[in-house]
Amino acid sequence: MNNAQWIINGNPKGRALMAEDFLKQSAELPDLGDGEVRVKVELLSFDPSQKGQMENIGYAAATEFGQVMRASGIGEVIESRAERLSVGTKVMGSLGWQQYATLPAHQLEPLSEGVPVSAHLGPLGATGLTAYFGLLRVGKPLAGDTVLVSGAAGATGSIVGQLAKLSGCRVVGIAGGPEKCAWLINELGFDAAIDYKNDRVKSAIREACPNGVNVFFDNVGGSILNDALACIALNARVVICGGISRYQEAVLPAGPANYFNLVFQRASMLGFLVSDYAAEFPVARARLAAWLESGSLLYKEDVQEGFDQIPATLQRVFDGANFGKQLLRLD
Numbered sequence: 001m002n003n004a005q006w007i008i009n010g011n012p013k014g015r016a017l018m019a020e021d022f023l024k025q026s027a028e029l030p031d032l033g034d035g036e037v038r039v040k041v042e043l044l045s046f047d048p049s050q051k052g053q054m055e056n057i058g059y060a061a062a063t064e065f066g067q068v069m070r071a072s073g074i075g076e077v078i079e080s081r082a083e084r085l086s087v088g089t090k091v092m093g094s095l096g097w098q099q100y101a102t103l104p105a106h107q108l109e110p111l112s113e114g115v116p117v118s119a120h121l122g123p124l125g126a127t128g129l130t131a132y133f134g135l136l137r138v139g140k141p142l143a144g145d146t147v148l149v150s151g152a153a154g155a156t157g158s159i160v161g162q163l164a165k166l167s168g169c170r171v172v173g174i175a176g177g178p179e180k181c182a183w184l185i186n187e188l189g190f191d192a193a194i195d196y197k198n199d200r201v202k203s204a205i206r207e208a209c210p211n212g213v214n215v216f217f218d219n220v221g222g223s224i225l226n227d228a229l230a231c232i233a234l235n236a237r238v239v240i241c242g243g244i245s246r247y248q249e250a251v252l253p254a255g256p257a258n259y260f261n262l263v264f265q266r267a268s269m270l271g272f273l274v275s276d277y278a279a280e281f282p283v284a285r286a287r288l289a290a291w292l293e294s295g296s297l298l299y300k301e302d303v304q305e306g307f308d309q310i311p312a313t314l315q316r317v318f319d320g321a322n323f324g325k326q327l328l329r330l331d
């Protein structure tokens, strides 16, 4: 049987992704070894870090041209030589941009029951865990704090804002466009939203956060980070989760001019990687699942369709075309 795959064919450092960065190929499926299973890939997750992995920026195992593009996904076991996973089991893991993944069973996790399958890639996957540990461990919100989130209508940011509400905070989101901002307020219960494409961001933050920002959870960097730094309160915590505004830039800007406000406000700015907290994922997942089940945590998905759309779907997160967690269902 043949296996259609997308392989890496370019290094997109300092620019947007291009169609030529990926090649489609058809490879013969290998025989199954002892302890291995074959998974039919059904749903793929798209994450900004996938572009960084192609650039070998350092926080994941190196990639090279000609290898199958890595991606988290969900699928069904269709052949098994492992006791742990029988045929028919739904699993998640690093399945890659391909129709069938052949890998050791110990690298896969069976899906938990009682929650929608796709939630394992969103609120219960790396996305939800990033929001959970970044906000609760790094941001350390206290009830009554004002929490500002950039990339707020994205997969991670939308969970961060809701976890901040659950922690008793006032929550302000920054997102691109009126539709995303309305969703934050009307559906997710944010207290205010700033449309960075149409509002004057710094004065809008000042207006929405009259006592200053106690926790800024940043997914974006650049001028949004600089404007937020101008508005931090005494002892604020600035959480650097991501800097998507710079992921396609050839020339990176100098550091934020307002960083010295960290001194005046005795504030901290700290980055983190979700993988730092791997040992605690099961506990965090159980809490996130309980919030999902009780309806206190909502999420949105943007599901594209079809194997041929895979490369173009990754670019959507850099264009802000995704509204919710970016996923793709294979044919």
Ligand SMILES: NC(=O)c1ccc[n+]([C@@H]2O[C@H](COP(=O)([O-])OP(=O)(O)OC[C@H]3O[C@@H](n4cnc5c(N)ncnc54)[C@H](OP(=O)(O)O)[C@@H]3O)[C@@H](O)[C@H]2O)c1
Binding pocket: 046, 047, 048, 049, 126, 127, 130, 151, 152, 153, 154, 155, 156, 157, 174, 175, 176, 177, 180, 219, 220, 240, 241, 242, 243, 244, 245, 246, 272, 273, 274, 275, 317, 318, 319, 320, 321, 322, 323, 324, 325, 326
């Ligand atoms: N530290 C970690 O361990 C970790 C783990 C996972 C993710 N992350 C980071 O978390 C962030 C969010 O990732 P995600 O997977 O949840 O993606 P996402 O937020 O669902 O999608 C990315 C969003 O970024 C916004 N964006 C793109 N370019 C922008 C720009 N120039 N200025 C402002 N906003 C821009 C877009 O929203 P708008 O329409 O609002 O512009 C887009 O929807 C990324 O920076 C990612 O690198 C970090």
